[in-house]
Amino acid sequence: MIDPCVIHWFRRDLRLGDNTALRAALQTTQPVIPLFVLDPVLLKGERFSPSRMAFLLQGLVALDNGLKNHGTRLLVRLGKPQIILHDMIRETGASALYANRDYTPYAVKRDHEIAELLGIPVYLFDDLVLHAPGQELLTGSNKPYTVFTPFKKKWLDLPKPDADGGAIPGRQFHKLDGVDNNGIPSLKDLKITDTIVDLPPAGETHAKARLKDFTSSAIFQYADGRDRLIAHPFADPAPRGTSYLSPYLRIGMLSPRQAYAAAHDALKNGDDAEDRRSVEIWISELAWRDFYHHILAYFPHVYERSFQEDYERVEYRTDAEDLQRWKDGQTGYPVVDAAMRQMNTVGWMHNRARMIVASFLTKDLLIYWREGEKYFMQKLLDGDIAANNGGWQWSAGTGTDAQPYFRIFNPVSQSRQYDPNGDYIRHYVPELRDLSEKDIHEPWKLTSPPKNYPPPMVDHGMARERTLDAFKAARKEKTL
C-alpha cells in the first residue's frame, strides 16, 4: 500500500533540531521518510578519512536513536544516490524530496542531476552556512567577495537566521513498514580499518552540550585561549581554549545557527569589553567558515589549484620522503611533530598548530600545498573541502586574502610563543618529555640531545631563503 509521503535526505545535517529542509518536509504534514544514502564515492578517493567515516557512522546511530523517539528509524541504503532515490520513489510513492544544499562542485553537480532525473519536485534549502552564496552577500558591484575583511563586515550587517528550538512536531515520520532498510553498517561491514580509537561522542545531544559548555565560560577567554596550544581540548570538562565544535559542525550534528545563537547570547552575558571581544572573535570564526564555502562555490578552481594562479609557477619540491616525515611527525621540529602526531592520533589539530605545520610543509619543505590539504582531509574529523582548502591556501600564500608569501613562520618562535612551557610538545612527543621549557623547543642545541628524536630535517634559515627565492622567481617570470 502506497501512502502519500515525502523524503528527507540527510547528508551533512545529521540532526533533527534546527534542520531547515527537515522542518519544511515535516510541514507538508505528509509522513517523512528519514533517509541516509551511503554513496560509494564517500568511501574512497584520496580525501577519504576512515576516522571521519567512523564518526559519521556513530552520528547515524545517534540520529537513528533520536528517530526512535518519533516512532521510526533512520532508513539507510548503500549505493549511488541517483539510483537509490529513484528506487525509493518507486517503492514508496514519495511525492517530493527535501534536502539541505551543499555547495561543493561535486554536490552541486550531483544535486542538479538528481533534480533533472527524479520526476518529482526536489526542494533544496540553505542550511549549511549562516549566509549562503547568493544575492544577499555580494560586493557593491554585485561580485563575490575575495577578501575576508569586507566580507565579514557585510556578513555581520546581515540579520542572522534564527535557530528553531529543536522541537519536532509529533509523530510525522513514515513508519517504514515494508520498506527495505539496510540499517547502519559497521566499520567492519565497510572493510574500514585504521581509524582512531577515541572518537568524540557523536550526535546532536553531545554537540549541544559542548556548545553550551563552551559558550558559558571558555568563550570569554577565546581571544587568548584560541592561540594556546592545548593537548586535550576535548576533555570533559573542556579546558579553556578552542571550542572543539568543528567535528560537529562538519557533519551537521550542530547547525551554524545554533552556534551563532549561543554566541550571541554570550555576548549579552559577558562581564566586560574584553569578554565581548573574545565572543566576537569566535563569531568571526563562523564568518570564516561561511567565507570559504562562498569561495569554493564561486571559484571552484581552488579545488584543483591555487586561487592566485600565478603561484602555480612556483617550483615546488616533490620529495616523497620529506613529505612522509612531515606526515609522521618526524621532522625534528618539536612543535611540528607534536601537532602532526596530535592529528594522527586524535583526528583533530589545534588551529594554531594547523598554521604552523602548514607553514612548515609549504615554506620550509617547499612542498605544494595540495599534498598537505589531502593529508588533512584523510585525518581530520572536521575535514571539510571548503574550509580546509581555504586554510591551506592561506598558509601557502596562494589563496584569497593570503598572507604575503614572505610571511614565513619560524617554528621555534611559534613554539615558544604558543606552547611556552612545552606541555603540548611533552604530551605528543614523549621522547622530549624530560626536557626543560628552555630546551624543549630546540633540542638539537643540547650538548647531548635525546637519541630517539631526530635532528631537524631542514635548517629553517636556509629553507626560508630557498622559499623566498622560489616565490620571487615565480613572480619575476610573470612580469617577463
Place this chain on the structure above:
DNA sequence: TGAAATGTTGGGGCG
C-alpha cells in the same frame, strides 16, 4: 593570525 634585517634612541659605563 610573521620574522629578520636595519635603523634609531637613550641610558649607563668609562676614560
Place this chain on the structure above:
DNA sequence: ACGCCCCAACATTTC
C-alpha cells in the same frame, strides 16, 4: 662634566 661606546629596547623597513 663630557664624549664616546656599547647595547638593549623599540621602531621601521624589507622580504
